[in-house]
Amino acid sequence: MANKRHVSTTINGEPKEFLCAPHESLLEVLRDNLGLTGSKEGCNNGNCGACTVILNGRPVDSCLVLGVEVEDAEVETVEGIADRNELHPVQECFLEGAALQCGICTPGFLVASKALLEKTPDACEHTIRYNLAGNLCRCTGYDKIVRAVQDAGKRMAESN
Amino acid sequence: MKPFDYASPSTIQEATALLEQHGDDARVLAGGTDIIVQLREGLRDAEIVIDVKKIPELTALDLCNEGGLTLGASTPCCDVYETPDVAAAYPALADSAHIVGGWQIQSRASVGGNLCNSSPAADTIPSLIAHNAICLIEGPTGTREVAAQDFCTAPGRNVLESGELLVTLRLPAVSDSESSAYERFIRRNEMDIAVAGAASWIKRGDDGNIADARIALSAVAATPQFAQEASEYLVGKAPTEENFSQAGELAKNVASPIDDMRGTVEYRVNLVGVLVKRTLATALARIQGDG
Numbered sequence: 001m002a003n004k005r006h007v008s009t010t011i012n013g014e015p016k017e018f019l020c021a022p023h024e025s026l027l028e029v030l031r032d033n034l035g036l037t038g039s040k041e042g043c044n045n046g047n048c049g050a051c052t053v054i055l056n057g058r059p060v061d062s063c064l065v066l067g068v069e070v071e072d073a074e075v076e077t078v079e080g081i082a083d084r085n086e087l088h089p090v091q092e093c094f095l096e097g098a099a100l101q102c103g104i105c106t107p108g109f110l111v112a113s114k115a116l117l118e119k120t121p122d123a124c125e126h127t128i129r130y131n132l133a134g135n136l137c138r139c140t141g142y143d144k145i146v147r148a149v150q151d152a153g154k155r156m157a158e159s160n
Numbered sequence: 161m162k163p164f165d166y167a168s169p170s171t172i173q174e175a176t177a178l179l180e181q182h183g184d185d186a187r188v189l190a191g192g193t194d195i196i197v198q199l200r201e202g203l204r205d206a207e208i209v210i211d212v213k214k215i216p217e218l219t220a221l222d223l224c225n226e227g228g229l230t231l232g233a234s235t236p237c238c239d240v241y242e243t244p245d246v247a248a249a250y251p252a253l254a255d256s257a258h259i260v261g262g263w264q265i266q267s268r269a270s271v272g273g274n275l276c277n278s279s280p281a282a283d284t285i286p287s288l289i290a291h292n293a294i295c296l297i298e299g300p301t302g303t304r305e306v307a308a309q310d311f312c313t314a315p316g317r318n319v320l321e322s323g324e325l326l327v328t329l330r331l332p333a334v335s336d337s338e339s340s341a342y343e344r345f346i347r348r349n350e351m352d353i354a355v356a357g358a359a360s361w362i363k364r365g366d367d368g369n370i371a372d373a374r375i376a377l378s379a380v381a382a383t384p385q386f387a388q389e390a391s392e393y394l395v396g397k398a399p400t401e402e403n404f405s406q407a408g409e410l411a412k413n414v415a416s417p418i419d420d421m422r423g424t425v426e427y428r429v430n431l432v433g434v435l436v437k438r439t440l441a442t443a444l445a446r447i448q449g450d451g
Contacts, residue, residue, distance in 0.1 A: 005166065021163060022163070022164055022165060022166030022209065023161045023162065023163045023164050023199075024161075025161075025196070044200065045197045045200070045201070046193055046196075046197060046261065046264070046265060047351075049262065049264055052264055055267070058236075058238065058267035059263055059264045059267055060264050060267045060268050061193075061264045061265070061268075063196075064191075064192050064193050064196050064197070064264075064265075064268065065192065065196075065268070066166065066189070066192065066196070066209070066211075068166050068168075068211075069189075069192075069211060069213075112263065112264070115263075116263075129349070130349075130350060131262075131263045132263075133262045133263070133349070133350040133351045134261065134262020134263050134264045134265060134351060135262075
């Protein structure tokens with residue numbers, strides 16, 4: 001069957017090269033080939049958002065992207081959100097606001113929330129709930145997540 | 161997922177040659193939000209997946225005053241609603257593109273892919289039909305055009321023959337006296353499949369009456385439906401609530417839904433009347449500048 005392909009891409013600002021079979025998803029490549037296990041496999045069919053990464057500036061479910069598709073692309077994963085030793089405001093506010101319980105959905109929420117706040121820093125509750133509808137959480141009931149994203153938006157505005 | 165080969169041609173000719181060579185063993189990849197799930201779950205098979213996103217025509221999004229909109233078949237939904245001129249000119253399409261799945265899906269899923277997946281409940285297809293979109297198809301025997309309303313033939317099936325590729329969708333130009341809207345009913349706020357959906361496009365004449373109208377429905381038949389009788393009824397009528405209600409009643413004539421976990425036949429037919437009336441009112445409000 002199909003041979004493995006050589007893919008050159010940029011992940012979290014660093015040039016990366018990897019080999020993958022055409023049927024391997026970006027999520028599988030990130031977790032199994034590159035050791036970036038922050039992105040989680042939840043449903044593996046595009047419903048839960050636990051595998052959310054930013055691909056060329058847009059949030060996508062990495063389970064619904066083939067590894068071979070990211071040739072020459074820019075990928076940002078949850079591992080790239082913090083600035084060295086300093087957490088991103090979204091991460092700080094999730095921790096401070098206890099916006100997580102079991103934590104499996106959290107990487108996806110962090111990535112999607114960061115993407116949202118970069119696009120809409122003053123996102124209202126409705127916008128937050130709408131844009132995070134592709135991320136499922138079975139623990140929190142979402143209220144703490146929404147508040148954490150609102151707080152992070154304020155913190156980001158203050159630091160600018 | 162079963163292994164498959166992968167190709168990412170950069171021209172239409174390369175893509176159609178690959179499609180012709182591999183026939184039914186080839187699957188086209190645009191946003192992947194349907195086909196990757198189907199391949200993973202074994203609902204479809206592929207020897208080769210042909211990624212068409214490197215073909216310039218397939219990722220086009222060109223709006224010009226006289227020619228209307230040329231929408232590449234693999235252009236993602238988010239490009240439709242994030243491009244202000246396009247969203248303003250084709251609001252029903254923007255409405256539907258904005259509710260296909262969640263944000264992550266809209267970053268990848270294309271309107272052309274939504275059409276080719278040919279789900280009866282596809283949100284963007286009624287909007288394409290209401291805007292009288294034409295599908296440009298390239299294949300081994302050349303180019304052909306099919307109206308969006310004739311594209312789907314059964315659930316998951318369409319007019320594409322082996323070796324054929326949907327290249328672009330062309331939507332006629334719109335004027336200030338026209339507008340449109342799409343609305344679906346679901347039981348939650350977002351991220352669900354339509355129980356029923358309706359798209360309405362209307363054009364107002366100089367006399368204030370409706371000069372032309374096109375109404376289309378999703379999730380109430382084996383394929384998305386153009387409600388011709390309801391559309392023609394409105395021509396020459398005043399844009400009143402009563403006439404909009406009557407159009408909704410007439411649109412029910414093309415609804416032949418099934419009972420399933422999302423809704424009963426009776427419920428879905430009733431929704432057609434509600435959604436047609438609402439989308440007509442929204443389209444009118446948008447023409448008047450307050451939609």
